[in-house]
Amino acid sequence: MTQTIAPRVRTVVLLLLAAACALLAGAGPASAHAALTGSDPAQGAVVDKAPARVSLTFSEQVALSAGSLRVLDPEGKRVDAGEPSGVSGTTYAVRLHSGLPDGTYTVAYQVVSADSHPVAGAYTFSVGAPSKTSVSVSGQGADDGVVGWLYGFGRYVSYAGFIVLAGGAAFVLACWPRGTGVRPVQRFVVSGWLALTAATLALLLLRGSFTGSGKVADVFDLSLLGQVLQTKTGAALVSRLLLLAAAALFIAVLFGAYDKREDPQEKRDLTFGLAIGGVVVAAGLAASWAMSEHASVGLQAGIAMPVDVLHLLAVAAWLGGLGTLLVALYRAPADAPVDASAVRRFSRVAFGSVLALIATGTCQSWRQLGSWSAFTDTRYGQLLLAKIALVAVLVGVAWISRRWTGRLAETVPAPVEREKARVGAQADVSGEAAGSAGSDGTGHAQTATAAEADAVSDTDTDSGERPDAEPADPERAAQLARQRAALDAARQKRLRDADPNRFGLRRSVLAEAGIAVVLLAVTTVLTQTEPGRTEEEAKAATSSSVSTSPDTGASGALTLNMPFDTGGQDGKGIVTVDLDPARVGDNEMHVYVERPDGRAFDIPEVKVDFTLKAKDIGPLPVVPDHLATGHWSANGVQIPMAGDWKVDVTVRTSDIDEVTVSKNAQIG
Numbered sequence: 001m002t003q004t005i006a007p008r009v010r011t012v013v014l015l016l017l018a019a020a021c022a023l024l025a026g027a028g029p030a031s032a033h034a035a036l037t038g039s040d041p042a043q044g045a046v047v048d049k050a051p052a053r054v055s056l057t058f059s060e061q062v063a064l065s066a067g068s069l070r071v072l073d074p075e076g077k078r079v080d081a082g083e084p085s086g087v088s089g090t091t092y093a094v095r096l097h098s099g100l101p102d103g104t105y106t107v108a109y110q111v112v113s114a115d116s117h118p119v120a121g122a123y124t125f126s127v128g129a130p131s132k133t134s135v136s137v138s139g140q141g142a143d144d145g146v147v148g149w150l151y152g153f154g155r156y157v158s159y160a161g162f163i164v165l166a167g168g169a170a171f172v173l174a175c176w177p178r179g180t181g182v183r184p185v186q187r188f189v190v191s192g193w194l195a196l197t198a199a200t201l202a203l204l205l206l207r208g209s210f211t212g213s214g215k216v217a218d219v220f221d222l223s224l225l226g227q228v229l230q231t232k233t234g235a236a237l238v239s240r241l242l243l244l245a246a247a248a249l250f251i252a253v254l255f256g257a258y259d260k261r262e263d264p265q266e267k268r269d270l271t272f273g274l275a276i277g278g279v280v281v282a283a284g285l286a287a288s289w290a291m292s293e294h295a296s297v298g299l300q301a302g303i304a305m306p307v308d309v310l311h312l313l314a315v316a317a318w319l320g321g322l323g324t325l326l327v328a329l330y331r332a333p334a335d336a337p338v339d340a341s342a343v344r345r346f347s348r349v350a351f352g353s354v355l356a357l358i359a360t361g362t363c364q365s366w367r368q369l370g371s372w373s374a375f376t377d378t379r380y381g382q383l384l385l386a387k388i389a390l391v392a393v394l395v396g397v398a399w400i401s402r403r404w405t406g407r408l409a410e411t412v413p414a415p416v417e418r419e420k421a422r423v424g425a426q427a428d429v430s431g432e433a434a435g436s437a438g439s440d441g442t443g444h445a446q447t448a449t450a451a452e453a454d455a456v457s458d459t460d461t462d463s464g465e466r467p468d469a470e471p472a473d474p475e476r477a478a479q480l481a482r483q484r485a486a487l488d489a490a491r492q493k494r495l496r497d498a499d500p501n502r503f504g505l506r507r508s509v510l511a512e513a514g515i516a517v518v519l520l521a522v523t524t525v526l527t528q529t530e531p532g533r534t535e536e537e538a539k540a541a542t543s544s545s546v547s548t549s550p551d552t553g554a555s556g557a558l559t560l561n562m563p564f565d566t567g568g569q570d571g572k573g574i575v576t577v578d579l580d581p582a583r584v585g586d587n588e589m590h591v592y593v594e595r596p597d598g599r600a601f602d603i604p605e606v607k608v609d610f611t612l613k614a615k616d617i618g619p620l621p622v623v624p625d626h627l628a629t630g631h632w633s634a635n636g637v638q639i640p641m642a643g644d645w646k647v648d649v650t651v652r653t654s655d656i657d658e659v660t661v662s663k664n665a666q667i668g
Contacts, residue, residue, distance in 0.1 A: 036056060036058055036121060037057050037058060037059050038057035039054070039057065039107070040054070043124070044125065046126045047127055048127075048128070052095065052096060052098075053094060053095045054069065054094055054096060055087055056091070056093070057092075057563070058092070058113075059563075059596075060090055060113065061090055062092070062113055062119065063111060063113075063231070064085070064092060067110070068084050068109060069093075070107070070108045071094065071096060071106070071107050072105065072106045074131045079105070080094045080095065081094075082094065101127070102129055102131070103126065103127060103130075105124065105126070106122060107122060107123055107125070108121075109122070112231075118210065146216055147219065148210060152524065152525075154199045154206060155203065155524050155527070156520065157196075158195075158196055158200060158203065159520055159523065161194070161195030162192070162285055163319050163320040164188065164192025164320050164323055165192035165193050165247065165320070166192075166278075166282040166285065166286075167316040167317055167319060167320010167322070168185070168188055168320050168321070170282075171320065171321040171324040171346060171349075173254065174345065174349060175321070176328065176338055176339070176342035177271070179328060179338065180254055180255055180258055182333070184331035184332065185327055188323065189251065190255075193247055197241070200241055201241070203237055204241075207231075207233060209221075209224065232292050233292045235292075236288045237288070240285060243281055243285050244285075246277075246281050253274060258274060282316065286312035287305070287309050289527075307364060308360070310356060311361060314360065315353070317349055318350050318354065319516045319519075319520070321346050321349060322350070323513055325343065325346055325509055326506075350398060369381055383525060387526060390515060390518060390522060391519065394516065394519065397511050401505060401508040401509055401512060558577075558578070558667065559578050560576065561575075562576075562577070564651045564659050567659070568656070570595075570601070571654075572596055573603075574593075574596065575606070575649050575651055576591070577589065577608065577647060578590040578591075578592075579637070579667070582665075582668075584640065584641055584667075585638070585639065586635075586636050587636075587639055588635050588637070589622060589624060589633065589635075590632070591608065591634075591649070592631055593630045593632075594630060602626075602629055603652060604653065605650070605651075605652040606632050606651060607621065607623055608621070608622045608624065608634075608647065608648070608650075609622070610637075610647060611646040611648065612644070613646060614643055614644065617640060617641070622637055642668025645665055646664050647663050647665055
């Protein structure tokens with residue numbers, strides 16, 4: 001018999017491995033969560049003549065569609081021509097119609113960042129002079145409407161389904177093998193599979209509208225669905241569906257062939273095969289999130305994705321096992337309750353999961369925040385603090401559960417034995433009461449039995465039948481069957497509640513499960529929130545300001561912050577130009593180069609040019625001297641006349657990687 005089972009085990013394992021490889025083979029590289037860091041014309045700028053195009057610069061590469069960049073005139077009519085396209089690196093532009101009149105124009109953008117989240121916003125610039133009227137375009141994206149809400153709910157259900165599926169299966173396989181034959185536990189794990197499958201299909205349909213128009217009518221647009229399938233997120237969702245097919249096979253074996261095996265050697269072989277196959281499928285499902293969301297982009301993505309997979313598996317083992325334990329405590333048959341050894345094994349698994357969560361969560365948190373200030377100054381950090389607080393409360397309640405677990409006895413306690421005897425005696429008396437009620441026709445069998453026995457005796461009176469007799473009427477038989485089921489459920493509840501230690505454990509586990517539901521909701525919102533590191537980098541990049549004091553002899557100052565990306569290794573950063581007093585004559589200039597996280601660093605070369613196009617002056621080159629790490633300076637910088645000067649900064653980060661970034665500033 002052992003030889004017979006071995007090929008089946010190998011077949012199951014190979015099928016699960018093949019499905020997982022199909023997912024992992026589709027994983028591809030990504031850049032990072034995108035944020036708008038610059039534009040030309042700039043926000044609020046007033047230009048002399050209409051530009052030929054409008055360009056936007058993001059912190060990382062984004063995905064564009066036909067309507068990603070729109071430019072509207074003061075009357076709300078579109079003046080952009082053609083589709084937007086990439087200019088260089090992370091800069092994208094759309095051409096404008098020629099001969100645009102003076103007035104205020106609105107630029108609205110909606111793109112998809114590399115970590116699958118839509119990024120939307122709007123700003124204005126003016127030609128000639130601001131007009132009295134302009135178009136008001138809110139920054140609300142497609143993810144803020146009904147479709148966005150549905151998409152967020154689908155993500156929550158998908159996370160919950162994965163946790164129930166993976167954690168529930170792990171609980172019965174590793175902690176309580178007898179649980180494979182308990183119907184409520186089977187239904188609980190299968191419900192996780194159904195929830196994850198349904199949510200994945202819904203997300204696949206909603207994705208096109210979620211990242212586009214946001215209209216409910218577009219959910220079933222097959223052309224949008226075709227576009228989604230060509231994206232990284234679409235590939236991840238399809239791969240998840242393929243893995244769910246393998247998960248269905250796993251569940252069928254776990255609750256079918258595995259439960260029926262009686263030979264110890266066969267069971268060990270099948271346990272080994274299911275354990276390997278289950279881990280592979282669960283890791284593949286977790287990777288379908290890691291490969292398309294925050295972990296796949298930004299700093300050290302090659303390390304972050306495996307860490308994210310481990311984090312999701314630890315969450316599933318803890319919270320999914322917790323939910324399965326709750327079902328077992330409340331719904332398992334009283335004559336075959338979840339035993340104390342299984343609870344203790346799960347306690348050890350949960351403890352290991354918490355340690356893994358602390359390690360992986362710390363790594364992820366610092367990667368997404370990058371500074372202590374981001375904890376309180378960004379929405380991502382605030383949500384993360386709420387998540388940490390919930391985890392701390394959950395661990396505290398889990399400690400109480402461990403205390404109840406230590407009090408559980410391996411054998412059935414005396415109170416349960418006494419309750420079994422009492423319920424059995426009541427059942428005998430109930431049967432006699434029902435029989436006597438049926439013979440005298442009173443319809444009121446009042447004895448010293450449990451109240452639920454009266455329901456059976458009252459009903460049996462009408463026909464004069466005893467409870468154990470099969471009535472001829474099918475409707476009557478169904479009614480009696482329901483009553484017997486209610487009596488059995490009441491008996492099971494009494495037996496479960498007879499052990500005070502088990503009753504206390506049930507209450508503490510129920511409290512844990514309630515906190516876990518809220519924790520999962522916070523986590524779902526967190527995965528859709530822009531990371532704190534990216535938010536702070538965007539603030540730093542867009543905080544370029546020009547501040548000059550009136551020409552009254554008082555000293556003025558000019559500060560320009562310009563993000564750059566040379567395209568090479570360590571080629572990203574922010575260059576800051578300080579010009580003091582920013583007026584005609586001699587000026588002192590300081591140049592600072594920092595990484596996106598704010599740390600100063602040196603590069604091979606920095607050059608600055610000043611050009612006054614209105615008077616055909618320049619470019620006037622300035623080569624500052626290196627003073628310290630990330631700091632250059634030049635004295636005696638001559639500005640010959642006042643005007644709108646263009647400041648070009650050339651940054652070279654290697655022998656071949658170089659870029660020039662520019663900003664206009666009023667000097668003098």
